[in-house]
Amino acid sequence: MRLCDLLTATLSGLAMLGTVTCALAQIPGARRVGGFVPGQERPPGDPVQIARGKTLYEIGCRGCHGTDLRGGDMGGPNLLRSQVSLSDLDGELIVPIIEGSRQGMPKIPMSVADAKATSAYVRSIVATIGGQGMPPSIGQLPPNIVVGDAKAGQIYFDSKCAACHSTNGDMKGGDLKGIAKRISDPKILQNTWVAGGGRPGRGAAVQTASKARIVTASINTANGDRFEGKLVRIDDFLVTLEIEDGSLKTFRRNGDSPKVVVRDPMKPHRDLLPTYTDKDIHDVTAYLVTLK
Ligand code: HEC
Numbered sequence: 352m353r354l355c356d357l358l359t360a361t362l363s364g365l366a367m368l369g370t371v372t373c374a375l376a377q378i379p380g381a382r383r384v385g386g387f388v389p390g391q392e393r394p395p396g397d398p399v400q401i402a403r404g405k406t407l408y409e410i411g412c413r414g415c416h417g418t419d420l421r422g423g424d425m426g427g428p429n430l431l432r433s434q435v436s437l438s439d440l441d442g443e444l445i446v447p448i449i450e451g452s453r454q455g456m457p458k459i460p461m462s463v464a465d466a467k468a469t470s471a472y473v474r475s476i477v478a479t480i481g482g483q484g485m486p487p488s489i490g491q492l493p494p495n496i497v498v499g500d501a502k503a504g505q506i507y508f509d510s511k512c513a514a515c516h517s518t519n520g521d522m523k524g525g526d527l528k529g530i531a532k533r534i535s536d537p538k539i540l541q542n543t544w545v546a547g548g549g550r551p552g553r554g555a556a557v558q559t560a561s562k563a564r565i566v567t568a569s570i571n572t573a574n575g576d577r578f579e580g581k582l583v584r585i586d587d588f589l590v591t592l593e594i595e596d597g598s599l600k601t602f603r604r605n606g607d608s609p610k611v612v613v614r615d616p617m618k619p620h621r622d623l624l625p626t627y628t629d630k631d632i633h634d635v636t637a638y639l640v641t642l643k
């Protein structure tokens with residue numbers, strides 16, 4: 352699946368964002384940061400704006416930059432350590448990035464007011480952690496992330512997750528029995544499924560991960576050849592597969608030709624992402640923590 356499609360699908364859920372364009376635009380002249388001192392005086396945050404920014408962040412940014420801004424499964428860097436977010440005063444540094452000034456990050460379609468609100472939210476989180484690069488919950492005991500209702504979490508799990516995951520050791524692959532023993536930090540445990548369903552620390556959009564997560568694709572060319580393999584990269588113009596013998600095959604794309612079918616085992620996770628409320632996330636994590 353193309354990142355673009357994901358973003359468009361995700362963002363089109365939010366009516367006020369208006370027209371969704373999907374250009375992985377490479378706009379030259381990215382603004383450089385310089386001359387700002389972290390922690391310098393900032394205008395006080397407006398709580399209404401910050402609350403709106405939080406919602407926008409969760410829809411448009413969280414997949415890549417993570418629930419707690421520490422960086423996400425889809426390759427966004429840690430914003431808590433970012434000079435940009437430390438130095439931003441009123442969106443003047445962050446808004447251009449949202450508008451596509453960085454080659455590495457797609458333009459996120461939203462109005463300037465919304466981009467400013469998202470920036471305000473990023474600043475508000477950065478302010479609470481003082482630039483240490485640590486999310487608020489790390490180092491506090493007990494970890495304040497386990498605040499949900501495990502019973503409600505189990506009900507949610509049974510309806511939304513149980514199609515692919517069992518919890519009693521009877522299903523290969525998707526079995527989550529003992530997950531809380533394997534991943535004892537609740538924050539990391541939460542990230543395994545909320546941040547697009549990957550273990551933390553992985554960085555690329557098309558990943559190298561456990562077998563169960565490998566994104567594959569099949570390609571049918573116009574003259575009837577068929578290729579299958581691991582998806583290495585895909586955009587509007589080219590698609591590259593790693594085929595069985597380890598070699599790479601790249602095809603030029605021209606609309607629907609060749610026909611490409613992508614299979615991403617983690618897609619359901621990403622599709623669920625925008626549907627979670629904070630309460631769902633807390634409840635499900637509280638439930639997963641009991642799976643020792
Ligand atoms: C598809 C993944 C993706 C999404 C979605 C995304 N980002 Fe990014 N973001 C990145 C990547 C990758 C970079 C690093 C870009 C580069 O090469 O400079 C980045 C860089 C940034 C930076 C600069 C960090 C630094 O110090 O250099 C900021 C700030 C930022 N993003 C904010 C946001 C905000 C706010 C949103 C949501 C409105 C967002 N991003 C959505 C992937 C993403």
Ligand code: HEC
Nearest residue numbers: 511512514515516524543544548561563564616617619635
């Ligand atoms: C359509 C199938 C599907 C659905 C629905 C689904 N998942 Fe997953 N999930 C997967 C796959 C595939 C993996 C990757 C398995 C692997 O890496 O071994 C995964 C991985 C995970 C992991 C990490 C497991 C590990 O060992 O690191 C957790 C935790 C998880 N899912 C929780 C959830 C939760 C919670 C929900 C519901 C909100 C959910 N999943 C819904 C397919 C699904």
